[in-house]
Amino acid sequence: MAEVLVYVDHVDGAVRKPTLELLTLARRVGEPVAVALGNGAADTAATLAEHGAVKVLTADAPEFAEYLVVPKVDALQAAYEAVSPAAVLVPSSAEGKEIAARLAVRIGSGIITDAVDLEAGAEGPVATQSVFAAAFTTRSRVSKGTPVITVKPNSAPVEAAPAAGAVEALSVTFGDAAKGTKIVSRTPRESSGRPELTEAAIVVSGGRGVNGAENFHVIEELADSLGAAVGASRAAVDAGWYPHSNQVGQTGKSVSPQLYIANGISGAIQHRAGMQTSKTIVAVNKDPEAPIFDLVDYGVVGDLFQVVPQLTEEVKARKG
Numbered sequence: 001m002a003e004v005l006v007y008v009d010h011v012d013g014a015v016r017k018p019t020l021e022l023l024t025l026a027r028r029v030g031e032p033v034a035v036a037l038g039n040g041a042a043d044t045a046a047t048l049a050e051h052g053a054v055k056v057l058t059a060d061a062p063e064f065a066e067y068l069v070v071p072k073v074d075a076l077q078a079a080y081e082a083v084s085p086a087a088v089l090v091p092s093s094a095e096g097k098e099i100a101a102r103l104a105v106r107i108g109s110g111i112i113t114d115a116v117d118l119e120a121g122a123e124g125p126v127a128t129q130s131v132f133a134a135a136f137t138t139r140s141r142v143s144k145g146t147p148v149i150t151v152k153p154n155s156a157p158v159e160a161a162p163a164a165g166a167v168e169a170l171s172v173t174f175g176d177a178a179k180g181t182k183i184v185s186r187t188p189r190e191s192s193g194r195p196e197l198t199e200a201a202i203v204v205s206g207g208r209g210v211n212g213a214e215n216f217h218v219i220e221e222l223a224d225s226l227g228a229a230v231g232a233s234r235a236a237v238d239a240g241w242y243p244h245s246n247q248v249g250q251t252g253k254s255v256s257p258q259l260y261i262a263n264g265i266s267g268a269i270q271h272r273a274g275m276q277t278s279k280t281i282v283a284v285n286k287d288p289e290a291p292i293f294d295l296v297d298y299g300v301v302g303d304l305f306q307v308v309p310q311l312t313e314e315v316k317a318r319k320g
Helices: 017-029 041-050 062-066 070-083 094-107 217-226 234-238 304-319
Strands: 003-007 031-037 055-059 087-091 111-119 126-131 136-140 148-151 166-169 202-206 229-232 259-263 280-285 298-301
Touching: 003 017, 003 070, 003 094, 017 031, 017 041, 017 087, 017 111, 017 148, 031 041, 031 070, 041 055, 055 070, 062 070, 070 094, 087 094, 094 111, 094 148, 202 217, 217 229, 217 259, 217 304, 280 304
Parallel strands: 003 031, 003 087, 031 055, 055 166, 087 148, 111 148, 202 229, 202 259, 259 280, 280 298
Antiparallel strands: 111 126, 126 136
16 A cells, blocks of 8 residues: 655644544555654654554754754655655644645645545545635645645544554755744743644634623633633734634634634624634524524524523533
C-alpha cells in the first residue's frame, strides 16, 4: 500500500488532536508516515504509533524555532523526496496552509485546502470541501503531481489503530531562504483554560443579541459547563464586546465542531461561512425569522438571557 505523509502539529512532543484526525484519514488512502519537527519531535512517536503511523520521521534543529515556516517546508520536502508518498496531509491552520502551499509549488503539485473529508479514489484521494461561503459542497481531486491536502480540524474521528511507529531521523538541508525571516521575540498568549476555538469539539458563540461585553459571561458560563470554546459574531467583535481572536465567520475563524450553539446571532452569510460545516447546530434567538433558523438542527425561539442560563443549569445538573 502507498505511503501517505502526515505533517505533525505538536507542542514540545504533545501531539495536537487535528494530527490524530489526519492519521485516521490517511489510513483510508494509504499507510501513514508521520513527519515530526522541532523540540520534542521524538517524543511524539508513541502517540503517533498508537494512532496508525507505520513510521515517524523526526528532525530537530534551531532553524525550526528561530525562523518562520520555510525551514519546515525544507524538512517536509526532504520527507517527500525520501518517501515518494501518494499524498501529503497537513492540518488546516494558518501555518499549515502556508507550509502546504509552499510545498505544492516546490514539487509542482496541486493543492486542496480546508477539506472536511477524504476518501480513496481510482485516480487518487478525493477530498470534500465546503465552498463559496459554505453554499456548496464539492468533491475534487488533484490532477497533477502528488496531492497536497490541508484538512479542517474536527473533520474525522480520532481512532486508535496501533502500528509500528518506527522512528527514523530525517536528514534536512536548509536553503538560503530558510533564514529570510527571523523570529526576534515571543509573547505567550494568555490562556483562558478553554479549548482552542478552531479545534474545539463544542463551540458556544454570542452575537449582537448579547447586547454588551458585560453580558458575555452568560455565553462563557454555558461554554464552561460544556467544556467548550467561546466564539463571537463579527457584530459582537466589531462592537468591542469580545476579542477579534474569537471571531467566527468569513473574515474570522472557520470552525467545524461536533456541536455549535449560536446565541443571539442572526445568521448572516458572513457568519454562516465560518460555522456551516458544524456537525450539529443549535440556535437561540428571539426573532423567529432569523436566517440562522434555516440552518439549524435545533432552534429555540426565545430570549437568550432566559434560555441560556437554564440550559447551563441543566447541563451542570446532569453532569452531577
